[in-house]
Amino acid sequence: VVLCVDRAGFVGEDGETHQGLFDAAFLNSIPNTTLYEPASYEELADMLRLAVSDQTSGLQVVRYPRGGQPKLLPRGYTYQPGSYQIYGDAKAKTGVVAFGRVFFHALEAAELLAGQGMPIKLVKLHCLRPIPFGVIEELMKCERVFVFEEGIQAGGIAEHLAACLTQAGYPGKLVLRAVDDQFVPQATVASAFRQFGLDARGILDTIEKESSIG
Numbered sequence: 001v002v003l004c005v006d007r008a009g010f011v012g013e014d015g016e017t018h019q020g021l022f023d024a025a026f027l028n029s030i031p032n033t034t035l036y037e038p039a040s041y042e043e044l045a046d047m048l049r050l051a052v053s054d055q056t057s058g059l060q061v062v063r064y065p066r067g068g069q070p071k072l073l074p075r076g077y078t079y080q081p082g083s084y085q086i087y088g089d090a091k092a093k094t095g096v097v098a099f100g101r102v103f104f105h106a107l108e109a110a111e112l113l114a115g116q117g118m119p120i121k122l123v124k125l126h127c128l129r130p131i132p133f134g135v136i137e138e139l140m141k142c143e144r145v146f147v148f149e150e151g152i153q154a155g156g157i158a159e160h161l162a163a164c165l166t167q168a169g170y171p172g173k174l175v176l177r178a179v180d181d182q183f184v185p186q187a188t189v190a191s192a193f194r195q196f197g198l199d200a201r202g203i204l205d206t207i208e209k210e211s212s213i214g
Helices: 023-027 041-052 100-116 133-139 157-167 189-195 199-214
Strands: 002-006 035-037 059-063 084-088 094-099 123-125 127-129 144-152 173-178
Touching: 002 041, 023 035, 023 059, 023 199, 035 041, 041 059, 084 100, 084 133, 094 100, 094 133, 094 157, 094 199, 100 123, 100 144, 100 199, 123 133, 127 157, 133 157, 144 157, 144 199, 157 173, 173 199, 189 199
Parallel strands: 002 059, 035 059, 094 123, 094 144, 144 173
Antiparallel strands: 035 127, 084 123
């Protein structure tokens, strides 16, 4: 079975009852599930093709937000098929994980931080479940790891990734940013990103603050 989950994440003026913030958390608990989250039209087409052509017996899910991709894709963005992709400085001690449209905000924040002399290893997940083992290997090299998710934190992908790192013996600092135990009221998508610190400024501020205090 292939599920296409529309209106994933913040839905803006569609209203409080339509926020797509919980599906990744409950789908993450279903065995034999593969969960994809594209950030662009090109990625959506590729991930749908992967989901439809997959020969395993498990559930295939592709989740995508209301609306479309940015009119102008950010400088530095390229898409390479695979379960994840690394941007920025692969040797940086600060690792940032993002996926879906949050990735574009994280990419902007990473470029600003790099310009301030703080290199970032930005890991973009294409496949949210199962977490690619290579992602864990990459993050184990970092002193600090930040995970940003446009979804509920309890049981979500950020928490699952944190658990994977903990089980692998990760000794560094972990910071998760997602929607924490609440329903999100009707608002514009942009204001919801700002409210939960998932826009470029919020991501940058979180990384600067948490890095300065150890």
